[in-house]
Amino acid sequence: EAQVTQNPRYLITVTGKKLTVTCSQNMNHEYMSWYRQDPGLGLRQIYYSMNVEVTDKGDVPEGYKVSRKEKRNFPLILESPSPNQTSLYFCASSFLRADTEAFFGQGTRLTVV
């Protein structure tokens, strides 16, 4: 089944404790992206990747890192999480064309206390 898999679905952590949210897709997509969703702010892009070893900052990259060592995986790393990173996170992937829709993971609800 074609899908984007994010893990974990829910996470509660403490300030400063490094964490990684994994994202994997099985559709051979070139494009992958991370978004955070906050009430009233919509989906804001954190980082995106057009292909292996190619990543770019989105609108809100501060406090996050990503890597794209393999085509299928695009982990989101929070080196030192802070409470303002409490949010709902989505990973998405697609082919790199203007006319193709993106497929989304199920979302990760992160709480930093």
Next chain:
Amino acid sequence: AQKITQTQPGMFVQEKEAVTLDCTYDTSDQSYGLFWYKQPSSGEMIFLIYQGSYDEQNATEGRYSLNFQKARKSANLVISASQLGDSAMYFCAMREGGGSQGNLIFGKGTKLSVKP
């Protein structure tokens, strides 16, 4: 500057009536794609409809249609015969075909509530 603007944070519609959700966009590219996604309360993102910048006809998918006005840079979603299950957040998004080809940017969303 915001590339995707959704001016209606929330809307109400009576069941079985039609509703239009507004979306305007900003791009200097000639080639781009416009998308609408639905997010029900369960949280998943569901792709609804796509409109290409070169498409001459408005896109339709079942009860969803996209009112595309290129000169005005608007891509409004029209839902006909609203159902209770249409209550959700709706996001407009754009992919540009130029220098940032393929990057997908979203608006802030509109929360639609369907009243019985």
